[in-house]
Amino acid sequence: MELQAVLMAAGGGSRMPDLTYNTPKPMLPVGNKPLMWHPLNLLERVGFEEVIVITTKEVQKMMSTDPKMKDVKMKLDVVCIQEDGDMGTADALRHIQQKIKTDVLVVSCDLITDVALHEVVDLFRAHNATLAMLMSKAHDFTETVPGQKGKKKTGEQRDFVGVDQSGKRLLFMANEADLEDGLSIRKSIMRKHPRMHIKTGLVDAHLYCLKKAVVDFLADNKSISSIRGELLPYLVRKQFSKTTNCPKSKDDADDQTQKTADGSTNSTELLICSRDEPLLQLAQERSCWNDHRGDMSEAYHGGKLRCYVHIMDQGLCYRVNTLAAYIEANRLASKLLEEPAVHPSAVISERCQMGPDSIIGAQCQVADKTSIKRSTIGNSTTVKEKVKVTNSIIMHGVTIEEGCNIHGCVICSNAVIGRGADLKYCLVGNGQQIEAEGEAHSFHTSTFNMLSLFSPPTVTRGT
Amino acid sequence: MAESGVTDGLCNTDDIERSKTEGKELTKEEKQRLRKEKKQQKKNKEKNDEKTSHEGEKKKNKKKKEEQPAGSASQPPAQPSPKAVPAPAPPPPAAAAVPVPASEAPAPADKPAKSKADLKAERASKGKKGDVGQPAPTGKLKAPPSELQPVVKRLPEHVQVDNPEVVKKLAKKLERQQIPLRSDYGYKVSLFSHLHQYSRKAPLTQQLGIPSTVIHPAIVRLGLQYSQGIVAGSNARSVALLHAFQQVIRDYTTPPNEELSRDLVNKLKPYISFLNQCRPLSASMGNAIKYIKKEISNIPSQCKEEEAKIKLLNCIERYINEKIVLAAKAIAKYSIEKISDGDVILVYGCSSLVNHILCEAFEKKRKFRVIVVDSRPRLEGREALRRLVQKGISCTYVLISAVSYILPEVSKVFLGAHALLANGYVMSRVGTSQIALVAKAFNVPVLVCCETYKFCERVQTDSFVSNELDDPDDLIVTRKGKTQLEHWQKVPSLGLLNLVYDVTPPDFVDLVITDLGMIPCTSVPVVLRVKNVDQ
Numbered sequence: 001m002e003l004q005a006v007l008m009a010a011g012g013g014s015r016m017p018d019l020t021y022n023t024p025k026p027m028l029p030v031g032n033k034p035l036m037w038h039p040l041n042l043l044e045r046v047g048f049e050e051v052i053v054i055t056t057k058e059v060q061k062m063m064s065t066d067p068k069m070k071d072v073k074m075k076l077d078v079v080c081i082q083e084d085g086d087m088g089t090a091d092a093l094r095h096i097q098q099k100i101k102t103d104v105l106v107v108s109c110d111l112i113t114d115v116a117l118h119e120v121v122d123l124f125r126a127h128n129a130t131l132a133m134l135m136s137k138a139h140d141f142t143e144t145v146p147g148q149k150g151k152k153k154t155g156e157q158r159d160f161v162g163v164d165q166s167g168k169r170l171l172f173m174a175n176e177a178d179l180e181d182g183l184s185i186r187k188s189i190m191r192k193h194p195r196m197h198i199k200t201g202l203v204d205a206h207l208y209c210l211k212k213a214v215v216d217f218l219a220d221n222k223s224i225s226s227i228r229g230e231l232l233p234y235l236v237r238k239q240f241s242k243t244t245n246c247p248k249s250k251d252d253a254d255d256q257t258q259k260t261a262d263g264s265t266n267s268t269e270l271l272i273c274s275r276d277e278p279l280l281q282l283a284q285e286r287s288c289w290n291d292h293r294g295d296m297s298e299a300y301h302g303g304k305l306r307c308y309v310h311i312m313d314q315g316l317c318y319r320v321n322t323l324a325a326y327i328e329a330n331r332l333a334s335k336l337l338e339e340p341a342v343h344p345s346a347v348i349s350e351r352c353q354m355g356p357d358s359i360i361g362a363q364c365q366v367a368d369k370t371s372i373k374r375s376t377i378g379n380s381t382t383v384k385e386k387v388k389v390t391n392s393i394i395m396h397g398v399t400i401e402e403g404c405n406i407h408g409c410v411i412c413s414n415a416v417i418g419r420g421a422d423l424k425y426c427l428v429g430n431g432q433q434i435e436a437e438g439e440a441h442s443f444h445t446s447t448f449n450m451l452s453l454f455s456p457p458t459v460t461r462g463t
Numbered sequence: 464m465a466e467s468g469v470t471d472g473l474c475n476t477d478d479i480e481r482s483k484t485e486g487k488e489l490t491k492e493e494k495q496r497l498r499k500e501k502k503q504q505k506k507n508k509e510k511n512d513e514k515t516s517h518e519g520e521k522k523k524n525k526k527k528k529e530e531q532p533a534g535s536a537s538q539p540p541a542q543p544s545p546k547a548v549p550a551p552a553p554p555p556p557a558a559a560a561v562p563v564p565a566s567e568a569p570a571p572a573d574k575p576a577k578s579k580a581d582l583k584a585e586r587a588s589k590g591k592k593g594d595v596g597q598p599a600p601t602g603k604l605k606a607p608p609s610e611l612q613p614v615v616k617r618l619p620e621h622v623q624v625d626n627p628e629v630v631k632k633l634a635k636k637l638e639r640q641q642i643p644l645r646s647d648y649g650y651k652v653s654l655f656s657h658l659h660q661y662s663r664k665a666p667l668t669q670q671l672g673i674p675s676t677v678i679h680p681a682i683v684r685l686g687l688q689y690s691q692g693i694v695a696g697s698n699a700r701s702v703a704l705l706h707a708f709q710q711v712i713r714d715y716t717t718p719p720n721e722e723l724s725r726d727l728v729n730k731l732k733p734y735i736s737f738l739n740q741c742r743p744l745s746a747s748m749g750n751a752i753k754y755i756k757k758e759i760s761n762i763p764s765q766c767k768e769e770e771a772k773i774k775l776l777n778c779i780e781r782y783i784n785e786k787i788v789l790a791a792k793a794i795a796k797y798s799i800e801k802i803s804d805g806d807v808i809l810v811y812g813c814s815s816l817v818n819h820i821l822c823e824a825f826e827k828k829r830k831f832r833v834i835v836v837d838s839r840p841r842l843e844g845r846e847a848l849r850r851l852v853q854k855g856i857s858c859t860y861v862l863i864s865a866v867s868y869i870l871p872e873v874s875k876v877f878l879g880a881h882a883l884l885a886n887g888y889v890m891s892r893v894g895t896s897q898i899a900l901v902a903k904a905f906n907v908p909v910l911v912c913c914e915t916y917k918f919c920e921r922v923q924t925d926s927f928v929s930n931e932l933d934d935p936d937d938l939i940v941t942r943k944g945k946t947q948l949e950h951w952q953k954v955p956s957l958g959l960l961n962l963v964y965d966v967t968p969p970d971f972v973d974l975v976i977t978d979l980g981m982i983p984c985t986s987v988p989v990v991l992r993v994k995n996v997d998q
Contacts, residue, residue: 002674002683047672105673118668125668125680126687279706279783287699288813288843289692296853 001102003121003209005048008089009036009055009109010081016323019412022430024059026109028326029378029395031333032343032361033068035320036109038336040072043107046117050075052099054092055109056083088225090218097219104215106227108206112329113317114336115205115310123168123308124209127291127300128280131235131307132209133170135161135202136317141324143331143391146410146427158200163309165195169291170307172196173236175229189240192301193292204228205317232307239305323427327410330376330393334359343379361396378413401436621743622929625657637740640733641677643670645740649935652958659743660932666690667741681710682734686741695843697881697917698787698815701747704738705779708755712775716768723771724762731756743931746882746890746919754782786916790978791816794912795823797976798877801910806831806874809902811863812892813843813850814879816912821877822854832856834873838863838894840937840961863894870905878967880913885991886922887969887984889913893926893962899971908973911984915977918991926965935959 013025020028026036036053043051055063057080063069079096081087087095093106103124115134124132160183162172171193172185185196206228214235224230290299300306316336318329334341334357341356342348346364353371360366361379370387377383378396387400391408394400398411401419408425411417415428418436426440434440623629624647637644648662668675668687675683685707688694694703708731715730717723735752738744744752758778762771798820802808808831810817821833833856837844844860851858861869876898882890889895889911902909923929938959939948951957969984979990 001676002680004674047676048674049676116669117673118666118671121673122666122668122687125684126691126693128684277706279702279709282783282788283694283699283703283706285699286696286702286815287694288696288815288846289694290846290849293845293849296849 003048003103003105004100005043005051005105005107006093006096006100007036007039007043007051007053007055007107007109008092008206009053009059010083010087010092011109011321012083013110013321015321016326018427018429019323019326019410022412024056024062025321026055026059027062027066028320029376030112030320030326030329031337031359031376032378033333033337034063034066035112036063037068037072038112039107039109040074040076042111042113042115042117043105044072044074048074050077052077052079052096054079054081054096056080058083086225088229089227090224090231093215093227094218094222097215100212100215103212104210106206106208106210108319110320111205111207111318112320112333112336113205113207113312114315115207115312115317120207120310121209123310127306127308129209129306129308130211130214131170131232133232133307133309134205134207134312134317135309136205136312136315138201138203139328141328143324143327144408144425145324145327146408146425159202159204160198160200161202161309162196162198163311164193164292165197166291167197167311168308169193170236170309171239172198173233178233186240192240192295192297194294199311202311203317203319205312206319208232235305236307239303239307323410327393331357331374333376367402619929621659621739622657624659637736640736642733642737642740643667649952650958651932652960654927655930655932655960655962658930658932661690661934662936663691663934664936667737678734678737679707679711679714681707682737686738689738689742696813696815697745697747697879698914700745701751701916702783702787704748705751705755705783709776709779712772712779715772722764723766723768724760724764727759728756731759746921747914747917750916750919751782755779786914786978790914790916791819793978794914794976795820797981798910798912799824799827799829801875801974801976801981802829802831804830807834807872808832809834809836809866809870809873809876809898809907810847811836811844811876811878811895811898812838812841813847814912816914817877817879818847818850820912821851821856825854825856832858834859834861834869836861836863836866836869836894836898840933840940841892843892863897866898867901867905870901870907873902873905873907876902876907876909878909878911878972880911880917881964882917882919882921883911883913883975883984883987884923884966885918885920885988886924887972887987888923889967889969889972889975889984890919890923890964891967893965896926896965896967896971899967903971909971910974910976911967911972912976915979915990915994918987918994920991923966924968926962930965931963933961933963935961937961 009026011025013020013028016025019025027034029035030038036055036059040051051074053063053076055078060078060080063076063078077099079099081092081095089106089108093100093104105121113134113136115136120132120134123129157176160172160174160176160179161170162185163169164171171189174183183198189196208227214231218224218231224234284299287299292299292301316332318325318332320326320329337359341358342354342360343362343364345362346360346366348354348360348364348366349368349370351368352366353373354360354366355373355375357374358372359376360372361377361381363380364377364383365381366372366377366383367385367387369385370383371389372383373390375389375392375394377389377394378398380396381394381398381400383389383400384402384404386402387404387406389400389404389406392406393410394406395411395413395415397414398417399415400406400411400417401421403420404417405422406417407423409423409428410426411428412430412432414431416433417423417428418434418438420437421434422439423434424441428434620629620633634644645659645661645667646665647660648665649660651658651660666687667690668683671678671683674680678686685694685703688703689700694700711731711734712727715723715727717726731752735744738748755775755778758775762774766774794816802824806829808821810821810833821831824831833851835844835848835851835858837848837860839862848858848860859869878889878891878895878898880889880891884890889899891911899909921929935951936959938961939946939951948959951959972984975982975984975987977990982990
């Protein structure tokens with residue numbers, strides 16, 4: 001077998017608490033399918049037959065009951081981990097180390113993309129790379145997010161990614177948080193790759209192809225707990241460390257083991273002197289190919305550890321970990337899905353105006369004189385007459401009474417919107433009830449704010 | 464082989480003259496002889512059905528092709544005679560011999576000569592039955608049928624891309640093996656429209672599933688490396704291929720009710736088709752594959768799977784060691800004799816063998832300098848330059864357009880070869896024949912270095928019939944931000960041609976240095992014959 005797929009679905013969705021306090025992030029509906037269905041669909045389309053899913057018990061329960069998850073024809077091997085534990089992604093990989101028999105493809109559950117996966121995997125195969133990852137040019141989110149006061153940037157830390165001239169080899173990776181004074185690049189890297197492009201506007205898709213040796217390395221080094229935060233920068237740095245360049249010299253190895261008492265160096269040697277068998281060496285020597293030119297060194301500068309990145313500049317790639325991303329993903333979900341936008345079991349009256357980019361879920365009931373534009377309506381939702389829904393996301397089991405006007409909102413499952421309510425850019429939590437004739441703008445409701453809106457229109461702002 | 468052909472030819476010219484003078488009288492005799500001939504061939508066929516021949520039919524076909532130019536070298540009337548030596552012929556030639564009498568009908572004049580010569584030659588060959596005689600007569604038997612019956616010779620499919628039936632057949636075969644078909648890209652220059660032309664941006668893995676289950680991952684990786692040019696060069700490709708086969712063999716388990724010797728060969732066939740789709744196989748790869756297949760088929764059925772696998776892995780190691788590593792050492796040894804102090808050596812492109820020779824010579828303290836000639840679009844000379852300069856050899860670098868300018872300085876030309884064809888032609892990177900031509904004009908000796916495992920039974924006299932077309936987009940270059948050929952596809956009369964190989968005639972090559980010694984170019988068929996006999 002060539003690659004084993006691992007889906008990380010144990011994340012908490014800490015950056016969108018309003019949506020995830022009731023529904024775990026992997027099961028949030030995007031385009032009326034649970035969020036984790038999308039990466040699973042990607043894997044299935046490409047040809048995977050088995051996926052190891054690392055998730056929590058709650059999600060596993062919801063998975064087994066969700067009809068959409070039954071569409072997934074692959075064999076899902078669900079591994080449950082504790083929800084409250086601070087298990088990072090690398091810890092989770094370590095947890096399933098016994099199941100990993102070959103190179104592994106790690107995907108995050110919140111990735112929605114239409115990338116041609118062979119581009120990433122080809123880099124991994126062709127260059128015998130230790131790591132191959134996917135990144136994408138970040139798109140600005142154009143939709144207004146409910147509850148946000150103006151266009152405030154959440155001040156997320158930027159990632160600095162350095163690639164070589166071909167744009168494929170990953171030379172440098174650091175997060176703004178780790179760079180205190182400035183960005184310093186080692187001379188050894190500059191000597192080998194005098195031209196480096198440093199990009200900041202990239203989104204890490206959290207899709208990694210890792211060699212099996214890396215998983216074994218993780219098993220020995222228990223201090224690494226996050227793939228993205230710790231393992232990746234470590235691997236990228238290790239490409240250019242001195243031990244990689246002279247793995248054969250036994251003296252160096254002995255010195256190393258004497259210096260550090262723990263066994264970490266042994267496994268790094270294992271990682272680095274990875275199976276470059278003598279025949280492969282011979283083939284590489286005889287081949288008249290080099291990945292760089294201008295200096296005296298052989299292909300790959302003799303380095304055995306190589307990290308590659310495929311940067312998508314066209315196509316969809318979203319990580320649904322913030323509210324803005326969630327809304328954007330819902331907007332574009334209709335483009336990704338091959339199913340018809342309107343579910344066949346939905347009952348839609350003829351005098352309803354439906355835009356082409358709306359998605360209606362199963363068993364919906366949409367009454368007369370409604371207008372639904374650029375929205376996603378979940379399963380079993382009832383929309384009564386004279387309702388105008390634009391730019392919104394309505395999840396499952398919601399009831400919208402007559403005469404409502406909903407614009408740019410996110411309404412979570414089982415909510416009830418009373419008659420004549422006028423909501424703009426609001427986020428209504430699970431099971432909430434908005435009273436009739438209420439009007440709200442840029443409002444969030446959750447179980448903690450049991451606010452009710454009175455009949456006289458009042459405009460309120462706030463969290 | 465040549466000798467027997469000549470002697471037979473001599474006696475047959477008499478026959479032919481006699482037949483011409485005797486005219487119609489011979490028709491009756493001719494019929495009788497035909498009948499006798501048929502009977503004898505039937506007998507031979509039965510005899511040889513019991514004999515198991517290790518050499519496959521393909522080999523016989525190739526032998527035929529090889530013998531053909533040897534035959535054409537001698538007088539035309541001699542051609543029917545070599546055909547007339549059936550001898551203890553293995554089934555394939557006998558099968559070919561049976562249609563031979565049938566095909567005689569359109570050429571009555573040849574018939575009597577043939578039938579008489581048949582008998583004579585039979586008697587003669589029965590007398591001098593020997594190892595040498597056996598492959599040669601069978602080869603000769605094949606050569607003439609193709610003279611009369613061109614249908615017998617089958618063209619390889621990779622040079623028949625403009626024939627839709629062949630393409631359909633190939634598509635069906637690939638479908639059966641579950642391998643995606645790689646589609647051709649771009650407009651092909653009409654002279655080369657019979658060859659495949661692929662784009663590097665459309666790799667075959669696009670149509671394969673991830674993870675690949677049909678094709679072993681090592682083979683997928685190898686195919687990718689071939690198509691992207693990461694493994695390039697005849698030796699490197701063969702070594703990488705054998706390495707991948709080692710991994711395949713390691714991971715192989717015999718399914719129940721199957722024999723390893725037969726099943727493994729069948730398993731390798733789709734892999735070879737896949738690699739062929741990624742990049743057309745080279746002659747050295749073809750020989751390596753033949754060797755592996757032979758080794759696998761030779762595994763006795765009572766051998767246990769583990770033992771068989773170990774045996775095969777050792778065979779591969781030994782093959783690489785003998786044919787590539789030790790051969791390189793031997794060739795270096797012979798070549799160093801030819802390099803004298805004060806030499807100015809010209810090399811072209813990046814040949815791993817030539818680089819090895821020069822590095823060895825430098826270590827043996829010979830004083831020489833090197834001129835590296837390079838050509839677009841591959842610019843492989845840069846890599847050769849890097850390797851030589853790293854060792855400390857003083858080098859000059861020129862492009863091929865300057866070769867006639869630089870040649871007055873040169874004392875020797877060392878060229879590498881992709882393959883050595885049976886008629887003495889050298890198949891190498893495009894541009895080699897130019898270098899050899901100009902060197903000949905300047906009276907500079909040209910030495911070709913080639914291991915024997917690259918010797919090929921194919922025959923080619925020009926670079927058009929069988930070649931490889933590389934990605935035409937490689938010719939596009941961006942200078943100062945402007946890419947002139949960016950939209951070349953839109954111009955209807957513009958075609959970009961990126962040839963990979965060309966053939967150099969043996970007149971331009973003074974010496975071929977192989978691991979068997981230093982031989983002239985025309986001795987390639989001898990080496991092939993000796994090699995086949997050994998195996």
